[in-house]
Amino acid sequence: MIDALTVALGVTALALASWCGFATYRDQPTKDWHFIGMAVVTLLGLVQLVIGIVQLARGQRPDESVAIFVAYLVGSGLAVPIAAFMSLAERTRWGSATVAAAAVVLAVLEVRLYDIWGGTGA
């Protein structure tokens, strides 16, 4: 369950990164549609955070330590919304670049989360 969500989040994060990277290339700031995309990714991140905590509460344990698992869950929940606010303040192509970078960071966090949880299809 959580593995499928991790993969889905990784893929959507990369999609968001290329979308905003394209906006950077075209010298455009983030538009409403980009913010809807960021909202979707953020929502997935929050769902992942809740499911992760529920799994822990049900007694399942990640391969690595619980503290690291929770830290990565929180980090992946925060990365895109923080970048979204930064791009609101930066109405240039660099606002788009910031969101693209945060989305790449999120994708990397998801790869790590997959390893931390164990990737055994729990």
Next chain:
Amino acid sequence: MPESAPESSTADEAEQPGRPDKARPAGLGQGPGRLLVLLYGVFTVAAASRSIYQLVAQYHEAPLAYILSAVSAVVYAFITVSLVRGGEGARKAAFVCCAAELLGVLTIGTWTLADPSAFPDQTVWSDYGMGYLFIPIFLPVTGLIWLRKARQD
């Protein structure tokens, strides 16, 4: 979320050319600097949380590596704050820190390759930041270029 009236949506995208640059102090955290703020912020959180966890949970395994991670976290945090604050003093301080950061990456990177036994566990700067997509070595170079450019504006 920018849910303003559709007719006026182009107005806020237009730049104001008449705005004098001197009104805002240096603008270190604006334009491309905004991207640097994010990356330095990410690395501050990454290095800090990593070193705090390791210093608390497993200090005796590789104390040198963990202390170096903590030092790098402080350097990253200082540069992030300097970029956000802006101004000439912050620019100079951030410049010095970026140089120190570059020196640190090169030193630790070489050290980890030359004497791996000194580092039983990874740091952010091990192998020139390979575990972090080599961003640790590109970041200070980009930072130095950006801070140099900011002085001329």
